Amino acid sequence: MIRHLVLFKLNDGVDRDDPRVVEGVRAFERLGAQIPELASWECAWNITDRPVAYDYAINCSVADRDALVRYLEHPAHQAGVAIWQEISTWVIADYEI
Template identity: 75%
Template structure:
């Protein structure tokens, strides 16, 4: 099994209630029910206010590298990524569990 973690940082001056952000969050929250490769799916706003904290996180799991590839290439995932590119940057970590 592979754990897939993503941490998002909103661009300077972009707020959580920005309509683009609201739509991006909606798109990502829906992925857990739309992509069969996902074995677990969590995403939400970070509650930490530390200066080095990211703003939003995804914590998910898939069976293997092929399932991760299918998830990444899934049209619903790609649509969500396209939204987030407009207002955020992110870092990714994938590791075996």
């Protein structure tokens, strides 16, 4: 099993109520039901306000590396990524659990 974590930092001048952010959140909220490779799916806003904190997070798991590739290449995932690329930067970690 592989855990896939992504932490998003909104770009300067981009707020949570920006229509692009709202669209990006909606796109990611739907992924759990759209991508069969996902064994688990969570996404949510950070609830703390610290200088090192990121704004939004994805936490999901897939069965193996092949499933991770299928998830990453899935059109619904790619559509969500395209939105977030315009409004944020992010860091990821993929590790075996």
